[in-house]
Amino acid sequence: MTSEHVLVTFCCSVCGEVLEVNPAMRAALLCKGCVLCSASVTDDDFERRVDSGA
Numbered sequence: 001m002t003s004e005h006v007l008v009t010f011c012c013s014v015c016g017e018v019l020e021v022n023p024a025m026r027a028a029l030l031c032k033g034c035v036l037c038s039a040s041v042t043d044d045d046f047e048r049r050v051d052s053g054a
């Protein structure tokens with residue numbers, strides 16, 4: 001397993017859209033803003049999914 005395949009959950013604080021995205025999509029969102037409402041996206045809008053048990 002590599003971190004390249006980790007999905008993160010994006011939750012737009014403006015329109016409420018929730019998406020599971022890969023690192024490339026995450027970078028695009030940070031750069032271009034929300035795909036739906038064009039709100040600016042920050043690192044706080046992402047929640048890393050950790051599937052390491054526990």
Ligand SMILES: [Zn+2]
Pocket residue numbers: 012013014015016017034035036037038039
């Ligand atoms: Zn949005």
